[in-house]
Amino acid sequence: MRVAVITIVAGRHRHLALQQRGLAHGTRRPDHYVVVAMDDPGAADVLRGHPPATDIVAVARTGEGDLPLAAARNTGARRALDAGADLLVFLDVDCVPGPDLLARYADVAEDGALL
Numbered sequence: 001m002r003v004a005v006i007t008i009v010a011g012r013h014r015h016l017a018l019q020q021r022g023l024a025h026g027t028r029r030p031d032h033y034v035v036v037a038m039d040d041p042g043a044a045d046v047l048r049g050h051p052p053a054t055d056i057v058a059v060a061r062t063g064e065g066d067l068p069l070a071a072a073r074n075t076g077a078r079r080a081l082d083a084g085a086d087l088l089v090f091l092d093v094d095c096v097p098g099p100d101l102l103a104r105y106a107d108v109a110e111d112g113a114l115l
Helices: 012-026 043-047 069-082 101-108
Strands: 003-009 032-038 055-057 086-090
Touching: 003 012, 003 069, 003 101, 012 032, 012 043, 032 043, 032 069, 043 055, 055 069, 069 086, 086 101
Parallel strands: 003 032, 003 086, 032 055
Antiparallel strands: none
16 A cells, blocks of 8 residues: 655744654655645755655645645645555644554555545
8 A cells, every 4th residue: 555645834844844754763654755835945955855755746825825725735635646645644744643653544544434
């Protein structure tokens, strides 16, 4: 099962670095780590050179500067699915996963189930 983690970010770089570190130290790493940066080109600098490798997708803010949260999540999901993901794990940028999070999700996932 190919597991993708999708996170959206807009300037929360310390949180993003902690999340990436948590994923790197898990018993199972994501097969695909998609970070959707909403008007945040600096996110790439935070992630570069650290495991797990990151697929960064840029999304612009909408009309009056609002963050396009739903569109960003959908963009990340589409990127992961197009790359062959079987299981999508959406993590808020403030979430640092425990070492067994992805392994447990993969163990209990069923086709079409929402965890």
